[in-house]
Amino acid sequence: MTETKNLLEIRGLYKSFGSTKANINVDFTLRPGEIKGLIGENGSGKSTLLSQIAGIYGHDAGEMFVKGEPYDPASPLDANRAGIAMVMQELGVIEKLPIAINMYLGRLDRFTTAGVIDRKLLRKEANAVLEKWDLPLFGKNAMPSGAIEHNKIIELARALSVEPDILLLDEITQSLSHNNRDKLYNIMNKFKALGKSVIVITHDIDEMIAIADSITVLRDGEVVGDVVTAETTAEKIRYMMVGREISGDYYRADTAPDFRDEVVLKAEGMTLPGEIEDLSFELHKGEILGFCGLSDSGIHSVGKAIYGLSKLKAGTVHLAADGTRIRNGATALKRKMAYVPKDRDNEALMLHARIVDNATLPSLSIVKSFLDFLSPRKLKKLSNEMIDKLTVKTTGYAQNIDALSGGNKQKVNLGRWLAKDLDVLILDCPTRGVDVGVKAYIYQLMKDAKAQGIAMVLISDELTEVIGMADRLIVMKDGRPVRNIERGDSFTEHSVIEVMI
């Protein structure tokens, strides 16, 4: 039995996946009304720890207590019954089912009599939960929209519908735009006020410091620090995470636009009904063009449209050099363009394939050998280079990609383009789910690419990221570009938010 003042207590937890030790002797406590941050490099075992608390994985050794009682959930439903609910980093919703069903899936029995669901009662209860947490109500048979951010909000509503005492949030903020993040913080504060607790994972250390009462730091599966937020700094957290000093100065130091006059790509009157309205811009050699906006601003449709993956109703995207129209991904790839989408699981990676298959797919032309045979030696070399460069935590290049943590998947997603000779690189939330060390490395790669003259489009929900890296920023609202801001004195979060709202 443990002291009852802790809502959750974990002692000596171990978890392994084959030879990979995900959690080693983890001790962890959570008090009522506490917002606890959980931070660590990609693959440090954060999500695994939350998954064990949420009943998704069992543990190999150790004990857990909830409100002083032994706790060993056999399933997520077991965890729900104990008052614990989780919003997972990469799960999603079932888009073919109505939102209310999605919220209560697996727990429909309470609305069911003789197998028949009382849909009216279901909707009523779902709306009561949404109302309680100040979320918008929805209509009869409303369906998920499919957008990653909207799905994440439905997942949040689903977790809240459990009426948990402990809410586990695994990198949810990085899927949300600026306005919805504020709303999530309000929900977390309400939790705190009610004496309920939240464990939150985020790679944004500044955000973590702003929202958490205390922070537990994991490194290579072990707890290396447990600090009160008010008594620490971002630098100290970074040091604990990676075991060495990392400069906080990730971003560009210059304060003026710096790119060449040569136009590489032109977009004219791009229109995608309901998503983009009449968007035009020119992208120059060595330029980083940023896009930002609130949810439904359409920024995440821009990347796909530029790369030719969406069929435009009006307008064109073409290369300035020879006027080649970019109508599809094949043309874009052939013309030295690359696209790193935000939704890596559904739009970027072959989840059931190996790292080597994913890493080398865009570069098959350079690993071809005699008579077009793919050289196993070159495939291996290319994959291993990418793994080493981006410090992908893996058992080797032949490991299946779905066995990697979210952040490590993102490293492969981005890293596979690095071997290519590119003219245009489109990045949609490139640092989503990656740790501070890799984040710094990605920004450095962007700076190097910029110096080489590669033109980049940077779409991001992280205002600090676009402000820190872009030469120019297009702020979008309701699918339309509302302001074009150049790097300079007015390039501040405050001024950008003013335009966004």
Next chain:
Amino acid sequence: MLSALSEATNEKQPTLNEKTRTLIFGIGVIIVTVLIFFLFNILTHGVFLEWSNIKILLSQMVWPSFMAWGMTFLFACGYTDLSWGAVVVLGSFATGVFGNAYGLAAAIIAGVVVGSVLVFINFCVFAFTKIPSWIAGISLAMVYEAISVLLKTNEKTGPLVEKALAKDLQFLARLPYSLIILAVGFVIIYFIYNKTSIGFNIRSIGGNPKVATALGVNLKRTLLWVGLITGLLIGVTSYIQESYSGYTTVKTGLTSIFLIFQPLAIALLADIMQKRINVVIAVPICSFLLYAVFNCLTLMHVESGTLQEAMLALFLIVFGIVGQRKVKGVVK
């Protein structure tokens, strides 16, 4: 708060605009159907719209509708089962044998039990092994075909055709009984698919099995439910098919798969229409429309063994393409 969700959730709500579009779609379908039927009538020199022909059409569409409803569940849970043709053959075979020997009750029970048990066995295989369902389905189809040949061979009656089911046992193939059984089937299926937790669990494992499992939906148990529900549907199909045809042709060399093509075309067409009409309602409508086309072709003396099958294949491809439009990674 959270305008994002508000907009997201409202996106697919039946707004007035959408309701109007659905109404226009419905009226459009009716107008086009009427025009096509008049065209068919002209092409068949007035025979198509004769009541006797309509009666044939209505009787014809019943068994494929039941199998297509089964396929709706199959599609919803994300599995494939190519053995249903062989199951129907064995079920019909049992209907004939037991019906002729012991009467109507035995005919119905034999068909339903054989169909249900075999399909349930299939889903047990899907649930408890990691064999892809389409491979397991083909293997099981060969087993079922072999069993029906074995049973037939033991009787030593020559050709692989079971003797006709007694006429008085075939009443469910005739109007109004065929329409009554269709209506009863429709109510039950509509209810299960749209109103029960089992229906939603089935749709959830097809929608995203990872999410469904993470939220506590028991994958194996749900699959066994699909086996039970579709098994009953295929069992009923077996009896009605035997009643309608009056005999069973034992299939070999996987030719039993041909039996599922027409219901497959119906299910695919219904799948397209479900953007506007509930898929369970769409199945009998599509069944009627599809059989109207084949009926017209027959009346126009188009050969059933070649050109009609080619037409069916064409329908399947066209419906497949239209049905998968805007589905990521399938057809751009």
